[in-house]
Amino acid sequence: MSISAVSASIAISPPLRSAQPARAATPSDSAASTTNLSQEALAMIDQLKQRDTEVRQHEQAHLAAAGGLATSGPTYTYQRGPNGVSYAVGGEVNIDTSPGATPEETIQRARTIAAAALAPAEPSGQDRAVAAEAQQMEMQARAELAQQQTQRAYGNNAPSQPTLDLYA
Numbered sequence: 581m582s583i584s585a586v587s588a589s590i591a592i593s594p595p596l597r598s599a600q601p602a603r604a605a606t607p608s609d610s611a612a613s614t615t616n617l618s619q620e621a622l623a624m625i626d627q628l629k630q631r632d633t634e635v636r637q638h639e640q641a642h643l644a645a646a647g648g649l650a651t652s653g654p655t656y657t658y659q660r661g662p663n664g665v666s667y668a669v670g671g672e673v674n675i676d677t678s679p680g681a682t683p684e685e686t687i688q689r690a691r692t693i694a695a696a697a698l699a700p701a702e703p704s705g706q707d708r709a710v711a712a713e714a715q716q717m718e719m720q721a722r723a724e725l726a727q728q729q730t731q732r733a734y735g736n737n738a739p740s741q742p743t744l745d746l747y748a
Contacts, residue, residue, distance in 0.1 A: 582653060585716035587741055588605060607697070609611060610696060617662055619652050621661075621662035621663070625661050625662060625663055625665075628659060628667035628669070631667060631669050632667040632668045632669070633668060634663065635656065635668040635671050636654070636656075636671070637700070637701075638657070638666055638671070638694050638700040638701075638702070638704075639654035639671040639672070639673050639699040639715065640654065641701070642654075642673040642675075642696050642697070642699055642700065643696075643700040645673045645692070645695045645696040645699035645701065646673060646692065646693075646696035647692055647696075648674050649675045649676045649677075649689065649692055649696065650673055650674070650676075650696075651674045651675060651676050652673065653673070654671050654672070655671060655672055655673075656668040656669075656671040657669055657670035657671065658671065665738045673696075674707050674712075675693060675696055677689075677693055677710070677714070677717070679711070679721070680721075681715065681720070683721040683725035683728065684721075684722035685722045686717060686718070686720075686723065686724075687721045687722060687725070689717075690714045690715065690717040690718035690721065691714075691718060693711070693713075693717070693736060694711045694714040694715055694718070695708075697710040697711035698711050700741045713731075
């Protein structure tokens with residue numbers, strides 16, 4: 581197979597603002613630390629909360645569809661809000677993209693990889709790229725399977741490539 585990576589990350593990218601690693605939000609943090617904030621800060625907190633929910637749902641969709649090919653649970657990139665609480669603004673789930681032992685197994689793995697990559701309601705560009713690689717992997721495995729079937733059917737007399745006899 582031509583996919584060189586053993587695993588691929590399917591992820592949602594963070595927004596344009598810089599994200600900083602930090603601790604995850606806790607319910608008691610948000611209530612106590614929003615009492616003295618401006619309307620702009622409260623609006624930003626609402627946006628961060630919404631983004632956090634979107635990111636977590638996105639990564640959970642990848643994880644649920646990846647099945648046994650997921651090599652990790654979701655990992656997140658956090659951004660600290662004006663209330664001091666950290667919100668997930670990006671994330672990823674790593675999946676094993678190695679081929680199977682047989683073309684049939686590779687086809688099944690490729691389908692699972694593509695399904696996992698495209699599972700979220702709004703797949704990212706990276707998600708679509710992983711799905712495209714999985715589709716290429718499936719096509720190569722199908723070609724290999726067809727070649728094996730031809731060799732089994734014809735033995736050593738199998739044509740190496742289809743030919744067209746224009747003079748027949």
